Amino acid sequence: MNPAAFYPTATDYLRFLPELILTIGGVLLLVLEALTGDNKDKSSLGYLAIAVVLGAMFAVPVALANPGTSFNGMIVSDGFAAFFRMVTLLVGLFTLLCSTSYLSREKANTGEFYLLVLFSLAGQGIMAASNELIMVFLGLEIASISSYVLAGFLRDDKRGSEAALKYFLLGSFATAFLLYGISWIYGVTGATNLVAIRESLAAGTSGNSMAVAAAALMLIGLAFKVSAAPFQAWAPDVYQGAPAPVSGFLSAGPKAAAFAIFLRIFQTSFESFSSRYEPVLWILALATMLVGNFSALWQSNVKRMLAYSSIAHAGYVLVAVTTNSNVGTAAAMFYLAAYALMNFGAFAAVTHLAGRGESHVTIDDLKGLASKQPVVAGLLTVCLLSLTGVPLTAGFFGKFYIFKAAIDNHLYWLSALGLLNSAIAAYYYLRILAAMYMHEPKTTDHPEPVPGGIQLTMWFSAAGILTLGVFPGLVLDYANRFATFVK
Amino acid sequence: MLEGYLPLFVFLVLCIAFPLAALLVGKALRPSVFAPAKLESYECGIEAVGGARGRYSVRFYLVAILFVIFDVETVFLFPWAVRYKQLGWFGVAEALVFLGILVVGYVWAYKKGALEWV
Amino acid sequence: MTHLLPPEFFTATVPLNAYLILSAILFAIGACGFMFRKNIITIYMCIELMLNAVNLSFVTFSYQFGKVDGQIYSFFVMVVAAAEAAVGLAIILTIFRNRGTLQIDEIDTLKN
Numbered sequence: 001m002n003p004a005a006f007y008p009t010a011t012d013y014l015r016f017l018p019e020l021i022l023t024i025g026g027v028l029l030l031v032l033e034a035l036t037g038d039n040k041d042k043s044s045l046g047y048l049a050i051a052v053v054l055g056a057m058f059a060v061p062v063a064l065a066n067p068g069t070s071f072n073g074m075i076v077s078d079g080f081a082a083f084f085r086m087v088t089l090l091v092g093l094f095t096l097l098c099s100t101s102y103l104s105r106e107k108a109n110t111g112e113f114y115l116l117v118l119f120s121l122a123g124q125g126i127m128a129a130s131n132e133l134i135m136v137f138l139g140l141e142i143a144s145i146s147s148y149v150l151a152g153f154l155r156d157d158k159r160g161s162e163a164a165l166k167y168f169l170l171g172s173f174a175t176a177f178l179l180y181g182i183s184w185i186y187g188v189t190g191a192t193n194l195v196a197i198r199e200s201l202a203a204g205t206s207g208n209s210m211a212v213a214a215a216a217l218m219l220i221g222l223a224f225k226v227s228a229a230p231f232q233a234w235a236p237d238v239y240q241g242a243p244a245p246v247s248g249f250l251s252a253g254p255k256a257a258a259f260a261i262f263l264r265i266f267q268t269s270f271e272s273f274s275s276r277y278e279p280v281l282w283i284l285a286l287a288t289m290l291v292g293n294f295s296a297l298w299q300s301n302v303k304r305m306l307a308y309s310s311i312a313h314a315g316y317v318l319v320a321v322t323t324n325s326n327v328g329t330a331a332a333m334f335y336l337a338a339y340a341l342m343n344f345g346a347f348a349a350v351t352h353l354a355g356r357g358e359s360h361v362t363i364d365d366l367k368g369l370a371s372k373q374p375v376v377a378g379l380l381t382v383c384l385l386s387l388t389g390v391p392l393t394a395g396f397f398g399k400f401y402i403f404k405a406a407i408d409n410h411l412y413w414l415s416a417l418g419l420l421n422s423a424i425a426a427y428y429y430l431r432i433l434a435a436m437y438m439h440e441p442k443t444t445d446h447p448e449p450v451p452g453g454i455q456l457t458m459w460f461s462a463a464g465i466l467t468l469g470v471f472p473g474l475v476l477d478y479a480n481r482f483a484t485f486v487k
Numbered sequence: 488m489l490e491g492y493l494p495l496f497v498f499l500v501l502c503i504a505f506p507l508a509a510l511l512v513g514k515a516l517r518p519s520v521f522a523p524a525k526l527e528s529y530e531c532g533i534e535a536v537g538g539a540r541g542r543y544s545v546r547f548y549l550v551a552i553l554f555v556i557f558d559v560e561t562v563f564l565f566p567w568a569v570r571y572k573q574l575g576w577f578g579v580a581e582a583l584v585f586l587g588i589l590v591v592g593y594v595w596a597y598k599k600g601a602l603e604w605v
Numbered sequence: 606m607t608h609l610l611p612p613e614f615f616t617a618t619v620p621l622n623a624y625l626i627l628s629a630i631l632f633a634i635g636a637c638g639f640m641f642r643k644n645i646i647t648i649y650m651c652i653e654l655m656l657n658a659v660n661l662s663f664v665t666f667s668y669q670f671g672k673v674d675g676q677i678y679s680f681f682v683m684v685v686a687a688a689e690a691a692v693g694l695a696i697i698l699t700i701f702r703n704r705g706t707l708q709i710d711e712i713d714t715l716k717n
Contacts, residue, residue, distance in 0.1 A: 007577055027591050034598035134678055141685045148692050152699060161699040162712050168696050169648060172689055173639055176655035179682060180632055183659050186675060187625075187666035237715040304715075491611030548698055552691045559687035562680050 012070035015077035017059035018085050019125040025052030026118035033111030042111045046100040049114035053093045053121065060085050069131055073193050076131035079482025080333075084128035084260040087337050091253035092121040094344045094457045098245040098351050101451030105356055106243070108154055116153075117249070120146035124257035133182045133192040136261050140178070140225070143254050144171050151242040151250065159358075163241025167250075170224065170234040178221025184214035185269075197269040208273065215270050215277065222265075225258035228318055229287040232311045236295070239307030244354055244361075247303055248347025251310040252340040259317055259336055263329055266321070268485045274324045281322040282414055289315030289421040296428045300362050302350055305428060306343070309387060312425060313339050319418050320402045323409040329483035331401035334476050338386070338394035338468055345383035345461030349376055352454045363432060368441030376450060377436050382462040386469070388429045389422050394468035401476065549601055560589055624665040631658035645697055645707045649690075656686045 013020060029045055029052075036042070064082040069075065095117055103109040123142030130136045148171065152164025186192055188211045189200035201211055220231065227235040239247040270277065292312025299305035317339075320332035353369070353376065354361050370377040386395035399422060406415040450458075468475060528535045563585060567578050574581075596602060631654055638651035660679040667675025701707055 027588055030591050030595050034595040134681060138681060138685070141689070145685075145688055145692050148696065152696055155699050156703065158703050158714055161696065161703050162714055164696045165645070165700050165712065166715075168689075168693050169639075169645075169652070172652045172693070173636075173655075176632075176635070176652060176659065179656065179659045180662070183662040183666065183675075183678075186678070187662065187669075190666075190670050190672075192674075192678070241715045545698065548694060552694050555687050556691050559684055562683060566677060566680070 006072060008071055011066050011068070012075075014066045015063050015068065015070040016075050016129075017063050018056040018089070019122045019129075021052060021056045021059050022118050022122035022125065025049070025055070026115045026122065029111055029115040029118065033115065036111070042109050042114075043100050043104070045111035046096055046103075046114050049118055050093065050096050052118055053089055053096060056121070056125075057086065057089050057093070060089070063129075073195070074132045074135050075126070075129050077129060078485075079478070080260070080264070080329075080485065081129035083333055083337075083479065083482060084256055085125045087256045087340050088121055088124040088128065088253045091249060091256070091340050091344055092117055092124075094348065094461070095245050095249040095253075097453035097457045098248070098348050099243075100453055102243065102245050102351055106154055113150070113153055116146045116150050120150065120249075121253070124253055127257040128260045130261065130264075131194055133185065133194070133197075133265075136265070137175070137179060137182060140258070140261070141175065143257060144175065147246075147250055147254060150246045151238055153246065154243055157357075159241035160243060163238045166234050167238040167242075174221045174224030174231070176221075177217050177224070181214045181217030181219075181221060184210060184217065188214060194265060194268045198271065201269065201272050211270075212273055212276055215266075215273070216280075218265065219277065219280065222258060222262045223284060226255055226262060226314050226318070227288075227311050228284050228314055229291040229311070232288065232291060232314075235311055236304050236307040239310065240301060240304040244303065244347055244351035244358060247307070248344045248351070251307065251347070252343050255310070255314065256336045256340060259314075259321070259332060263321060263332060264485060267324065267329065271324075278322060278324060281318060282411070285315050285318035285322050286414060286417055287315075288312070288318055289418055291315075293421050293424045293428075296425070299428070300364070302363060302366065302432065303347075303354075303358075303361050305363075305432075306346055306350070309425065309428070310343060312421065313343070313387075315421070316399060316402055316418060319406050319411070319414055322411060322414065323405045325405065325409055326480075326483045327408060328402075328405040330476065330479040331398070331405045333479040333483065334401055334472070335398035337475055337479075338398040338465070341461040341464040341468070342383045342386040342393075342395055345458055345465070346380060346387065348454050348457040348461070349380040349383070352376065352448075352450050355448075363435050364442065366432060366435045367439035369436040372441050373447045373450075376458070379458040379462045381433060381436070382465055383458075384429045384432055386465045388426045392466070392469045394465045394472070396469060397472040397476070401472075546604060553596060553601060557589065557593070621665055621669055625662055628658045628662040628665065631655070631661065643708050643710060645700065645709055645712075648709060649693055649697070653686060653690070656682055 025048075029049060032045060032048070033042070036045075060082050063077045063085075064079060067078055070077065096114060099113060099117075100109070103113060120143050123139045123144070123146065126135060126139030127143060128139075130139050148164055148168040151167045152161045154160040182192065185197060189197045189204070191197050191200055201208065224231040224234075235251075239251055242250065266274070266277070289312050292308050292310070292315055296305050296308035296312065299308060313335075317332050317335055320328040320335065322328070323331075350361065353366065369380075382393070386393035389395045389399045403415045403418060406418070564582065567574065567582050571578060635651045635653075635655035635658060638654070639648055642648050642651060660682050663675040663679045663682070665675075667673060667678075697707070700712065704712065706712070
């Protein structure tokens with residue numbers, strides 16, 4: 001074939017612009033980090049990283065304005081990709097806003113943190129926009145390898161390095177499963193492009209049981225990444241041990257991107273045997289909700305509790321995935337956006353309240369917060385109420401749309417059990433609220449001022465939660481419009 | 488067809504039988520006298536110094552890690568080399584971008600002192 | 606020149622299935638090793654074994670289709686595995702520095 005046919009066009013690059021900006025920005029930061037001395041203040045690199053993320057956010061509509069595939073069908077720019085790019089970039093922005101003060105507090109303010117966040121975001125963007133299994137793998141690995149380092153960024157912290165180790169070992173284990181599935185799909189269909197796989201499976205009579213086995217292997221890999229039970233064991237340890245802003249990042253960003261490829265692969269390529277994996281997803285969703293919620297009940301460490309709650313929320317999104325419908329996809333998109341806001345808001349509060357060395361992370365440490373720091377307590381309350389699913393918050397509409405989609409698709413038992421689960425979940429969120437509002441403060445020392453970045457993040461997420469709680473259509477209409485995939 | 492493999496089978500049997508026989512005959516013939524010197528590790532007749540399980544400097548790991556990265560990345564240059572003529576200047580530009588990113592990583596490692604032996 | 610062995614020994618090709626079965630066995634050994642071994646370095650080597658099993662199956666399928674894309678995919682897998690190895694070894698080093706052990710069951714600070 002004429003090699004000129006492979007050359008990317010300018011439009012190809014425009015469709016890939018957000019990741020391009022993130023990568024160039026990250027490499028630039030690497031140079032700047034190397035050239036500035038070791039003892040200099042590196043906060044300015046953090047501001048530069050924020051500028052890069054904002055630039056990438058502005059590039060998302062540019063990519064959306066040029067819909068279609070680029071680089072010979074490897075990357076696709078559609079509304080679905082743009083949505084998840086935006087969600088992950090928002091999470092990245094929050095992370096950067098929270099981490100400058102955090103890193104100074106922990107005396108680890110080096111520029112590598114910021115560029116690793118940028119590289120991880122680039123990987124997540126590739127995941128959201130990938131139209132090809134090898135791109136899925138590469139995006140996943142770019143996102144994961146950077147986050148392994150981020151999880152263990154505080155090198156001398158015992159908990160952090162343990163979290164990094166567990167994240168690394170289980171993450172690469174999961175990737176190996178995903179990859180083995182990809183190789184078998186390649187062997188059965190001769191293709192790695194999602195649409196080509198779909199066509200080959202729909203037309204093919206041979207090897208469909210092999211394809212199901214390959215899909216099962218990929219399902220295991222993806223279930224690890226979205227922390228679905230029984231593959232959730234890494235999540236609590238990692239979120240508890242990693243630095244608080246990184247925990248927030250990991251629980252919202254890579255998870256949303258993993259769900260994006262989950263939805264895209266299973267609804268594009270493997271739709272022809274959806275009836276065979278639906279029961280598996282059903283069980284997976286229920287088990288994830290149960291494990292997450294019941295384990296969260298006993299936790300005294302707030303970070304660990306939020307980790308289990310994030311497992312439970314992955315279960316709710318899996319309910320939406322189980323429906324295997326456009327309504328379900330839209331509900332999952334809405335939920336993941338709402339979840340990013342409310343979960344990161346909660347982690348931002350924890351980042352501030354944990355104090356130096358993250359020594360105050362138990363529920364007891366939150367006692368009397370309402371009288372000591374009423375603003376922080378109020379904003380955290382909004383996030384927790386949204387996580388519970390109280391009306392007028394984004395979390396309520398997220399759950400509402402998911403269970404509505406489930407009922408529309410005749411998943412009555414799953415919806416009933418899911419609703420029961422969210423009732424259980426209320427208990428452990430209320431425990432935090434009770435500690436904040438109904439107890440006297442343990443100590444009378446003067447609270448430290450909230451750093452500007454964390455304040456901004458918390459205000460923004462609380463505002464977002466309430467806005468989506470009152471006007472859910474702002475995001476839902478978009479999600480509904482773009483919940484279909486190019487087939 | 489299988490008869491053709493008979494020599495191979497005979498060879499295999501001989502291979503197993505010979506060392507077994509040598510060991511057994513040796514065990515039957517040699518006198519068994521214990522001496523503490525027999526338990527020492529043998530280093531070409533020179534007296535052994537230190538334990539065999541000594542640790543290597545952590546610096547070796549750092550060099551090994553950097554080597555693994557920069558060594559394996561060059562695998563991407565092979566496909567380019569195979570299609571060098573057809574890809575023309577586009578291929579050169581792409582390879583330069585790729586190498587440029589690697590050089591940035593190298594500069595970073597150099598500036599951080601990862602290549603110094605302290 | 607006469608050979609000790611029959612001529613088909615040198616001309617017969619190994620069926621492709623054999624490679625795929627070998628790759629499945631390697632993958633299974635890696636997965637079992639991951640779950641049952643205790644030393645972190647060994648566990649990490651098991652993951653590498655799994656990735657190389659994937660490479661083997663990619664290359665086999667690629668040969669079967671008479672296309673090269675599968676071989677290129679195995680390049681990607683190799684490079685990603687190298688990057689992972691670098692990050693992984695660095696993490697393992699920090700673990701060893703912080704705790705002085707590489708036994709996976711002794712690394713249990715984080716729990717309920």
